[in-house]
Amino acid sequence: MKKVLFVLLGIIYHNFFSQNYTQYINPFIGTGGHGHTFPGAIVPFGMVQLSPDTRIDGSWDGCSGYHYSDSVIYGFSHTHLNGTGVSDYGDIMLMPTMGNPSLNNTEYSSPFSHKNEKATAGFYSVKLDKHNIDVRLTTTKRVGYHEYTFNEEGNANIILDLNHRDKLLEGEVKIIDDKTIEVFRRSEAWATNQYLYARIEFSKPMKISQKEMNGTQKENLLTGTRLAVAFSTIVKKGEKINVKVAISPTGYQGTEKNMLAEGKSNDFETIRSQAIMDWNKELSKIEVKSDDKNKLTVFYTALYHVFTQPNINMDVDGQYRGRDNKLYTAQGFEYYTVFSLWDTFRAAHPLMTLIDRKRTSDFINTFIKQYEQGGKLPVWELASNETECMIGYHSVSVIADAMAKGIQGFDYQKAFEASKNSAMLNIFGLNAYKQNNYISIDDEHESVSKTVEYAYDDWCIAQMAKMLNKKEDYQYFMKRSQNWKNLYNPTNGFIQPRKNGNWYEPFDPREVNNNYTEGNSWHYSYSVQQDIPGLIAAHGGKEKFEQFIDAIFAASDQTTGREQVDITGLMGQYAQGNEPSHHIAYLYNYVDKPEKTDTKIKYILDHFYKNTPDGLIGNEDCGQMSAWYILSSMGIYSVTPGLPEWQTTTPYFEEIKIHLEDGTTRTITKNTEKTELKKLGFENIPPLKDYKYVELIAAPVISAGRLFDFSTKVQITPLNSNDKIYYVTTDENDKNVRKTFKTYKNPFTINKTTQVSAYAERNGEKSSVTVAHFNRRPNYWDITVNAKVNSQYTAGGKLALIDGIQGTLNWRKGEWQGYQGQNFEAIIDLKSPQEFTKLSSNYLQDSKAWILMPQKVEYYASINNKDYILLKTIDNTIDPKDEKVQIKEFSTEVLPTEARYVKIKAYYFGKLPEWHMGSGGESYIFIDEISIK
Known part of the structure; x- marks a missing residue:
């Protein structure tokens, strides 16, 4: 029977597909290194990802549940994430064992060997060495199929452990x-x-x-927040037990419907063959020719990884769980989940607009429903939950790109409404961005990255407005799309953070810090995809911009500042292993040097993608890393999603055929004209009428000593030499005085705590107002800190601890001093003996970020800086497991005490304990203001 089945399957391949593309799939690519992929059985965009779990510790390289370096399998679960940077999923875990059953995962787990492991498209198998059990897995979209062969006779068990991986909030097993x-x-x-x-x-x-x-047990129902069950039977040697698992996000009725639709077969090979057919249907959309089988394997596995997600997240009848946790039925579209949009808007979604326009429409219909049911478009959506991970509102990029390329099947007006809603919220720095036309360090962490990515997204919304003939919206969002200009430093060509009205100093473009998202200034100084001609002009023309592109590849490949595991695949400071760099090599096309684009792209294709477990240079990130490879190897890339065009490079393969949904085929060879590639698939899009929009005037910078002794000089500088500057100053004597802006001519001196406000003007158009605060010191004490501050968290120097400026809950804005793995000790010299009755110091806790309250704080006093008297010890009362970000003032009243020196000693928590995800790492003390009264 099996022989007949495979003969029929071969006939089907011959009739429908030019070849069996699944022969080139290697699911182990990316399971080693930092790829974070998994090797299990899946079908394209399926709800089930049935795969072995070798990691249960939540470690970064175990995000998918599997890492090739491991040698123990804990079980086989039905949901997994492909190449993400955060752990989740691993739901409904089953594990076969023999003998007396155990529910302890260290006992039911089994060693395995890669020599007894196999993974292909839609199939996975392995031998569990502990009890000599052969496991085979395959799947449909909603039903996972297990086949366990027990090679010894005796008591066979199947463990169901609902405690596996993430935290169980409610569990239920019904017999x-x-x-x-x-x-x-x-x-x-x-x-x-x-x-x-x-x-x-x-x-x-x-x-x-x-x-x-x-929990409870009632007849055939078990419940609890800890719940595991062993099911057992006697088996003969060589006996097989098959298990079918239908999953649903909606309820038990959903699982029944899904099982009836996709779980009727009891023939494992039939289901496996159907999975192969499903994969060939998708993979056959792009045919590439090469004599190098490794290249074919890398290409088709990349396509396989792109088609791994987003995942269908509705039952066979269209019922799904919405963002508001209510049940709905999808009408005329399929509802999906797993949208890693910060990554995938760059290449994965543009690729889909070329080869799967219908599914692109379904994605956008999903976005619209999430807006209607949850209040906003998805940012990083997972299982109908918004994780709020990463930055921007890049759903709008996917929508604008689809609209620009003429994709139908969704409500353009509703999509625009949802997009505009995302841009008008007051979250994640958007309130400051709307008011000031940029985000500063004072407003929000990751201020540079958020500013430039919001600006690109605003350009996308402007393109939608143009297509819908919404002139005022177009002009408004086009002006916002220029906000990057407020962070472009014309003196060095970098997009740079601003703090208190000035450029943040000291500045090192290699430094990875909290002003950027998974990167540094090198990576984000090219992130103006919406206005590359404007960026070129800002640099002084094509020749100078070409030199700036050269510079990122020629720079040292060492970063400074915080260690960022995502920054990999370095060519100078260019990082192929993380998304912000992905378009940079294509920028040579804009300065008429396509040969340089060709050279860089070919190097990346040759060196950073391999047919090995560590064959991905960074996280797969839900298909983005692979989509870059697919597009680039075809000779195209979407530098600016939202424009119906591709940037081009020399194709990597001798011949590529793209089978489009309209039944036509496009053939690409190394001789294909780049003008043909540029409009590949979008030749019939009519040009839109253009509207004029106002050029944004960049806000001036204001520089002076933020904390000064008696006086400081204030200088105001325009970012464009043609701008005029107007300013006003206010201090504590001006509270009820209304002042008018006056023309700035020369630097001026202030000798009080003062607010300086300034704006630039050119041709009647004004910039936003820059506001800076300069503080005269509230005291003239000196402070000596006997601990080494972390260079990322200095708050501007030791005087920050006694400057009267309080740090906020958002410690990433840089107002706190951080000390890791050590006690904190400081001595304050009051300059002369003074009487005081109150001592205090402020500390912050953010347990997830390794920042914990000190165990205790001690206050001492001395007249001579030698002989100290302990005045008070204050013990911490906040639970280190409390994940709420909070500030605690360790304060004490003391009897009137006269002293010149006050010592503060804070004892750090110690190494992070076993319950913490960073177990074994050194905790931080974060301290800001010390007060003596």
């Missing part, structure tokens, strides 16, 4: 009969409230032989 169970799992991890239901069907009767639970 329907001796071959059928239903499971409910509500869990919390990256997605804080994930619902998943399962229907599990065994091929032979099984009995509960062991259970662990902390």
Whole structure:
């Protein structure tokens, strides 16, 4: 029978596909290194990702649940994330064992060897060495198929552990009969409230032989927030037990419907063959020719990884769980989840506009429903939860790109409404961005990255407005799209953070810090995809901009500042392993040097993508790393999603055929004219009428000593030499005085705590107002700190601890001093003996970020800086497990004490304990203001 099946399958391949593309799939690519992929059985965009789990510790390289360096399998779960940087999923875990069952994962887990492991498209197998069990897995979209062969006779067990990986909030196991169970799992991890239901069907009767639970047991129902069950039976040597698992986000009825639709077959090979057909249908959309099988494997595995997600997230009848946790039915579209949009808007979604316009429309319909049901478009959506991970509102890029390329099937007006809503919120620095036309360090962390990415997204919304003939909206968002100019420093060509009205200093473009998202100034100084001609002009023309592109590749490949594991694949400071760099090599095209683009792209294709487990240079990031490879190897790339055009390079393969949905085929060779490639797939898009829009005038910078002794000189500088500057100053004597702006001519001196406000004007157009605060010292004490401050968290120097300026809960804005792995000690010299009755110092806790309250704080006093008297010890009362970001003032009243020197000693928490995700790492003390009264 199996022979006949494969003969029929071969006929189907011959009739429908020119070849079996799945032969080139290697699911192990990216499972080593930092790729964060998994090797299990999947079908394109399926709800089930049935894969082995070798990691349960939440470690960064174990985000997908599997790492090639591991040698122990804990079980086989039905949901996994492809190449993300945060752990989640791993739901409904089953594990076969022999003998007396155990629910302890260190006992039911099994060693394995890669020589006994195989993974292909839609299939995974492995031998579990502990009990000599052969496991084979395959799947449909919603049903996972397990085949366990017990090579020894005896007591066989199948462990169901709902405690596996993320935190179980609610668990339920219902015994329907001796071959059928239903499971409910509500869990919390990256997605804080994930619902998943399962229907599990065994091929032979099984009995509960062991259970662990902390809830209730009523007849055939087990519940709890800890819940694991062993099901057992006697097997003969070589006997097989098959298990089918249907999953649903909506309820038990959903699992039944999904099982009836996709779980009727009891023939494992039939399901495996269907999975292969599903993959060939998708993979055949692009045909590439090469004599190098490794290149073919890298290409088609890349396409496989792109098609791994987003994942269908509705039942066979269209029912799904919305962002508001209510149940809905999709009408005329399919509802999806897993949108890693900060990554995928750059290449994965543009690729889909070329080869899967219908699914692109479905994605956008999903976005619109999430807006209607959850209040805003997705940013990084997972299991109908918004994780708020990463930055920007890049759903609008996907929408604008689809509209620009003529993709139909969704409501353009509703999509625009949703996009505009995202841009008008007051979250994540947007309030400051709208008011000041940029975000400063004082407003929000990652201020540079947020400013430039919001500006690109605003350009996308402007393009939608143009297509919908919304002239005022177009002009408004086009002006906002120029906000990058407020962070462009014309003296060095870098996009640079601003603080208190001035450029943030000291500045090192290699420094990775909290002003950027997973990067540094090198990476983000090219992130003006919406206005590359404007960026070129700002640099002084094409020749100078070419030199600036050369510079990133010629720079040292060493970063400074915080260690950032995402920054990999370095060519100078260019980082192929992380997304902000992905378009930079193509910028040579804009300065008429396409040969330089060709050279850089070919080097990356040759060196950073391999047919090995560590064959990805960075996180796969839900298909983005692979989509870059696919597009670039075809000779095209979307530098600016939202424009119906491609930037081009020399194709990597001798011949590429793209089969489009309209039934036509486009053929690319190394001789294909680049003008043909530029409009590939979008030749019939009519040009839109253009509207004029106002040029943004950049806000001036104001420089002076933020903290000064008696006086300081204030200088105001325009970012364009043609601008006129107007300013006004206010101090504590001007509270009720209304002042008017006056023309700035020369630097001036202030001798009081003063606010300086200034704007630039050119041709009647004004910039936003820059506001800076300069503080006269509230005291003239001196301070000696006997601890080494972390260079990332200096708050501007030791005087920051006694300057009277309080740090806020958002410590990433840089107002706190951080000390790692050490006690903090400081001595304050009051300059002369003074009487005081109150001492205090402020500390911050953000447990997830390794910042914990000190165990205790001691205050001492001395007249001579030698002989100190302990005045008070204050113990900490805040639980280190409390993940709420909070500030605590360690203050004490003392009897009137006269002293010249006050010593503060804060004892750090110590190494992070086992319960912490950073277990074994050194904790931080964060301190800001010390007060003596």
